[in-house]
Amino acid sequence: MIEDALQYDADRTLTADVCVIGAGAAGITLALELAGRGVDVLLVESGGHKADDRTQRLYEGAVADERMHSPPHRYRQRRFGGSTTIWGGRCMPFDEIDFESRPYVGHSGWPIDRAALLPFYARANQLCEAGRFEYRAGEAFHRPLRPVIDGFDSQYFTIDGLERFSCPTDFGARYEHRLRASPRVRVLINANLTDIRLNAAGTAADSLVLRTFAQRCITVRASRVVLAMGALEIPRMLLASRSIQSHGIGNQHDNVGRYYMCHVAGTIGTLIQDGNVDRVWHGYDISDEGIYCRRRLQLTEQTQRRLQLGNFIGRLHHPRITDPAHRSAVLSALQLAKGMISYEYGKRLHGEEKLSVSNWLAHLRNVVTGPHQVVGFGYHMLRDRFLAARKFPSIIVRSPAGRYSLDFHGEQEPLASSRITLDSACDEFDTPRMMVDWRYSDLDVRTVRESVRLFAEDIARCKIGRFEYDPGSIEFEMTRYGAYGGHHLGTARMGDDPRTSVVDRNCRVHDVHNLYLAGGAVFPTSSQANPTLTIVALAARLAAHLQAEATRERSSISTTRPVAVPT
Amino acid sequence: MKQSVLVLGAHGFIGRCVVTTLARSDFATPILGLRHPASADARPSAIEERRVDAVRAESIVPALAGVGCVVNCVAGDMRTLVESARAIVDAARQSEQPVRVVHLSTMSVYGSTVGLVDESTPLRADLGPYSQAKAAAEALIAAYPRSVVLRPGCVFGPGSEQWTTRYARLLTAHRLGDLGAAGDGQCNLVHVADVAQAVLCAVRIAQADGQSFNLAIPEILSWNEFMSRFAIALGAVPVRRLGGRRLKIETRLLAPPLKIMEILGGKLGLRGLPPPIPPSLLRLMAQDIRLDAQRAQSELGVRFTGVDQMLTETAHWYRQQVASRQ
Numbered sequence: 028m029i030e031d032a033l034q035y036d037a038d039r040t041l042t043a044d045v046c047v048i049g050a051g052a053a054g055i056t057l058a059l060e061l062a063g064r065g066v067d068v069l070l071v072e073s074g075g076h077k078a079d080d081r082t083q084r085l086y087e088g089a090v091a092d093e094r095m096h097s098p099p100h101r102y103r104q105r106r107f108g109g110s111t112t113i114w115g116g117r118c119m120p121f122d123e124i125d126f127e128s129r130p131y132v133g134h135s136g137w138p139i140d141r142a143a144l145l146p147f148y149a150r151a152n153q154l155c156e157a158g159r160f161e162y163r164a165g166e167a168f169h170r171p172l173r174p175v176i177d178g179f180d181s182q183y184f185t186i187d188g189l190e191r192f193s194c195p196t197d198f199g200a201r202y203e204h205r206l207r208a209s210p211r212v213r214v215l216i217n218a219n220l221t222d223i224r225l226n227a228a229g230t231a232a233d234s235l236v237l238r239t240f241a242q243r244c245i246t247v248r249a250s251r252v253v254l255a256m257g258a259l260e261i262p263r264m265l266l267a268s269r270s271i272q273s274h275g276i277g278n279q280h281d282n283v284g285r286y287y288m289c290h291v292a293g294t295i296g297t298l299i300q301d302g303n304v305d306r307v308w309h310g311y312d313i314s315d316e317g318i319y320c321r322r323r324l325q326l327t328e329q330t331q332r333r334l335q336l337g338n339f340i341g342r343l344h345h346p347r348i349t350d351p352a353h354r355s356a357v358l359s360a361l362q363l364a365k366g367m368i369s370y371e372y373g374k375r376l377h378g379e380e381k382l383s384v385s386n387w388l389a390h391l392r393n394v395v396t397g398p399h400q401v402v403g404f405g406y407h408m409l410r411d412r413f414l415a416a417r418k419f420p421s422i423i424v425r426s427p428a429g430r431y432s433l434d435f436h437g438e439q440e441p442l443a444s445s446r447i448t449l450d451s452a453c454d455e456f457d458t459p460r461m462m463v464d465w466r467y468s469d470l471d472v473r474t475v476r477e478s479v480r481l482f483a484e485d486i487a488r489c490k491i492g493r494f495e496y497d498p499g500s501i502e503f504e505m506t507r508y509g510a511y512g513g514h515h516l517g518t519a520r521m522g523d524d525p526r527t528s529v530v531d532r533n534c535r536v537h538d539v540h541n542l543y544l545a546g547g548a549v550f551p552t553s554s555q556a557n558p559t560l561t562i563v564a565l566a567a568r569l570a571a572h573l574q575a576e577a578t579r580e581r582s583s584i585s586t587t588r589p590v591a592v593p594t
Numbered sequence: 595m596k597q598s599v600l601v602l603g604a605h606g607f608i609g610r611c612v613v614t615t616l617a618r619s620d621f622a623t624p625i626l627g628l629r630h631p632a633s634a635d636a637r638p639s640a641i642e643e644r645r646v647d648a649v650r651a652e653s654i655v656p657a658l659a660g661v662g663c664v665v666n667c668v669a670g671d672m673r674t675l676v677e678s679a680r681a682i683v684d685a686a687r688q689s690e691q692p693v694r695v696v697h698l699s700t701m702s703v704y705g706s707t708v709g710l711v712d713e714s715t716p717l718r719a720d721l722g723p724y725s726q727a728k729a730a731a732e733a734l735i736a737a738y739p740r741s742v743v744l745r746p747g748c749v750f751g752p753g754s755e756q757w758t759t760r761y762a763r764l765l766t767a768h769r770l771g772d773l774g775a776a777g778d779g780q781c782n783l784v785h786v787a788d789v790a791q792a793v794l795c796a797v798r799i800a801q802a803d804g805q806s807f808n809l810a811i812p813e814i815l816s817w818n819e820f821m822s823r824f825a826i827a828l829g830a831v832p833v834r835r836l837g838g839r840r841l842k843i844e845t846r847l848l849a850p851p852l853k854i855m856e857i858l859g860g861k862l863g864l865r866g867l868p869p870p871i872p873p874s875l876l877r878l879m880a881q882d883i884r885l886d887a888q889r890a891q892s893e894l895g896v897r898f899t900g901v902d903q904m905l906t907e908t909a910h911w912y913r914q915q916v917a918s919r920q
Contacts, residue, residue: 156774200775201774202775204775204880205882208882314832315831316772316822316826316831316832316833317771317822317834415835415837416835416836416838416840417772417834
C-alpha cells in the first residue's frame with residue numbers, strides 16, 4: 028500500500044512494528060526484507076514519485092570550502108527511490124582488509140568482519156541486479172578475456188578483480204510494485220521527518236514527528252525506528268533532535284557527524300605504449316547473465332600493509348576530456364555538448380573549467396575531422412544506453428594514439444575533523460540546515476602518490492611503455508573536483524565502544540534501544556569500493572537482526588505469560 | 595498382482611510420461627485409453643490400448659473392465675476439459691468394480707491469487723476460460739469421493755512445448771531474458787517426471803482419496819532467475835535485459851500476427867515459426883504466487899527434481915533436438 032501524506036485532511040497518528048525513514052537503497056531493502064520475513068513496516072519518504080524542487084531544497088546547506096565539496100543538495104535525491112534514481116550502478120564488495128583495524132589508518136576497524144556481511148552480499152547483488160556474487164574474472168567468466176594490459180605483471184596490483192554494474196536499478200521504480208502489493212508494507216510519501224522524540228530517560232525513540240507541505244503533522248509510534256536517510260541527513264536529524272539530549276541523539280561523546288568520508292578520486296598521467304600495438308582493453312566484458320563487468324587494478328593487501336597505504340584501485344581511462352590535445356572527435360563532441368550532461372556526471376567528465384576560445388576551436392576541429400566517429404558513438408549511446416534497459420555504464424573511448432590516463436579511486440582515512448554540523452540557517456520546517464566540512468589526510472595523498480608510482484614502475488618494468496605523470500600534481504589531481512560526489516560515509520560510525528562510535532555492531536544507536544541507522548553513515552572506513560552494494564548488504568543484515576529480535580521478544584512474552592494451572 | 599490403470603490423454607506430453615512411469619512400476623499396469631487405438635500388431639509397445647472417447651461416459655464404461663484406477667490427462671478445448679471430467683466420474687460411478695480417479699488439474703485454478711498457496715486456498719479461477727474450465731472440471735471430479743486431484747505448476751522437461759520448447763526458442767532468440775519487475779513472479783516449475791511420480795503415488799496410496807496436491811519445486815525461483823539460468827544452460831548468452839517498451843512491442847504489436855501465423859502454420863504443417871508472447875504469459879510471469887507442495891512431499895512421498903538438474907538435462911535435450919533438425 029502506498030499513501031500520499033499530502034492527501035491527509037487532518038493530523039494523524041500512525042503505529043508500526045518498524046518504521047523506516049527514507050525510501051532509498053537502504054530503506055527499500057529494509058522494507059522488502061522485513062516484509063519477506065513477516066514483519067510489518069511503515070516506510071516513510073520525504074519526496075514523491077518524481078523530483079520536486081521544493082522538496083529537494085530541504086537538502087540545501089552550506090559547505091566550508093566549495094572547491095572541496097559539492098553543495099549538499101547535489102548527488103542526492105529526496106524522492107521515492109532516493110539517490111538510486113541518479114545512481115551510476117557500480118557494484119563491488121568491501122575487501123577483508125577494509126574491516127580490519129590497521130595501525131597506519133587512523134580510527135580504522137569495523138566491529139564485524141567481512142564474513143558477517145558475506146551472506147547478505149549475495150542478496151544485495153540480487154537487489155542491485157548485478158548478477159551473481161562473483162567478483163573475480165576467473166569466477167565470473169569461463170572464457171578467456173582480453174588482457175587489460177597485455178604483458179602487465181605486477182606484484183603490487185591484482186588485475187582480475189571485477190566491478191559489476193547494476194542496470195542501474197532505480198530502487199523506487201524497480202520495487203514499487205512489490206512494496207505496493209505486500210500486505211506487510213505501508214509506504215507513506217511526501218512526509219518529512221522533522222523531529223525524533225525520545226522518552227524522558229533518553230533511552231528510546233518515543234515518537235517521530237512528520238510534517239507535510241500541506242501543514243499536516245503526523246506522529247509515528249513504532250516499536251523500532253530505522254533512519255535510512257543517507258549519511259548527510261542522518262547526522263543532521265540526530266543533531267537537530269535535541270528536546271531530551273541537548274547535544275543531539277547518540278552524541279554524548281561528540282561523534283555524530285564526525286569522520287565524514289567520501290573517496291579520493293581523480294584522473295592522472297598518460298600511458299604511452301611502446302611500438303604500434305595497442306595492448307590495452309579498458310572496456311567492459313559482458314558476463315553470461317548479461318552484466319557489464321570491468322576489471323581494474325587493485326593494490327594488493329600485502330602492498331597496503333607493507334607500505335602502510337589505504338585501499339586503492341585504478342582503471343585505464345580516456346585522456347582528460349577538456350584538453351583538445353587528445354585529438355579524439357568523440358571526446359571533443361562530449362566537451363562541446365557539456366550543457367546537455369547532468370551536473371553529477373558532467374562534473375568529473377568535463378569539470379567546471381572555463382575553456383579559452385582557442386580550445387573551443389580546437390575541440391571543434393577534432394569533431395570536424397572525425398564525424399563518422401561521433402555518429403558511431405552517438406548511435407552506440409542511443410542504442411546501448413538511452414534505449415537499453417540495462418545501460419552501458421560509462422563512456423569508453425579508445426585512444427587513436429593508444430594513450431590512456433589512470434582513473435583512480437581510493438580509500439579515505441576517517442578524520443574526526445571532517446564533519447557535518449548544524450548551520451544557523453533553517454529549512455522550511457525550521458530544521459537547521461547542515462554545514463559540510465570535508466577534509467582529507469596526508470595518508471590519502473600518500474596512498475594515491477605511492478600507488479601511481481608503483482603503477483608507473485610496473486609499466487616500465489614490464490616493457491609496456493611508460494606512464495608519464497607529474498608527482499607534484501598528485502594532491503591537485505585528487506582534489507581537482509573535490510570530494511567524490513555521492514559517496515557520503517561515516518558520519519554515525521559503527522563500533523563496540525560508545526566513546527568512539529554512534530551505533531553498535533547491529534547498527535543500533537548506543538543507549539537508545541529501539542533506534543537504528545542504515546546506510547553509509549555507519550561505515551567506520553570507506554574502502555576503495557563504491558558504497559551502494561555494501562549499504563544494501565548492511566540493510567539486509569539489519570532486517571535479519573530486527574526480525575530475530577522481534578521473534579525473541581515475542582517468544583519471551585509468550586513464555587512469561589501466566590499459564591492457567593488446572594486445579 | 596498389478597493394478598490396471600486406464601490413462602486418458604495418454605498421447606499427450608504428460609500422459610506419455612505417466613504411461614512410461616506406470617509401466618516401469620511394480621504395482622501398476624497402464625492401459626492406454628485412445629480415441630483411435632492401433633491394431634494389436636501395429637502397436638509400438640506391448641501396452642494395451644482400448645478405444646475410448648473421453649467425453650462420453652458410455653464410451654469409457656466398457657474400457658473400465660478390470661481397471662482399478664483412471665488417470666485423467668486429457669487436454670483440449672474448454673468443453674473437452676469439463677466434459678471429460680464429467681464423463682470419467684459418471685463412468686466410474688457406473689463401473690461394476692470400484693474405480694479410483696487421479697485427475698491432472700493445474701495451478702491455474704488458483705487464478706490471480708498471490709503469496710504462498712496451499713491446497714486449502716480458495717480457487718479463484720479468474721484467469722480466463724482455461725482456469726475456469728479446469729476449476730469446473732476439478733469440481734466435478736472432487737464430487738466423486740474416490741478421486742485425487744493433482745495441481746502441478748509449470749510442467750517442465752523434455753517434450754514440453756508450452757514451458758520448455760517455447761521458452762527455449764524465445765530465449766535463444768533473445769526475445770525473453772531478464773524482464774526486471776515484469777519477471778518477478780514465482781516460477782512454480784515441476785519436472786514432468788515428478789508429475790508422473792506423483793500420479794504413481796496417488797494410484798498406490800488409496801488414503802489420498804478426496805484430497806488435492808500441489809506439485810512444484812520447493813525452491814523459491816522467480817521467472818527472471820529461471821529464464822536467466824535456463825538461457826545460460828542453453829548457451830543463449832549473454833542474457834538480455836528487456837525493458838517495458840520492448841515487452842509492449844512484443845505483446846501488443848507482434849503477438850497478434852504471430853498468433854495468427856502460429857494457427858495457420860499449425861494447419862499447414864509449418865514448423866519453427868516464431869512463437870508469440872501473449873499478454874497472458876507476461877501476467878503469469880509477474881504473478882507472485884508460490885505453490886506450497888509440502889503435502890505432496892509428506893503424504894504422497896514425492897521427491898522433486900532439483901532446478902539445476904532439471905535445467906541442465908532439459909537444455910541438453912533441447913540442443914540435441916535442434917541439432918537433429920539441422
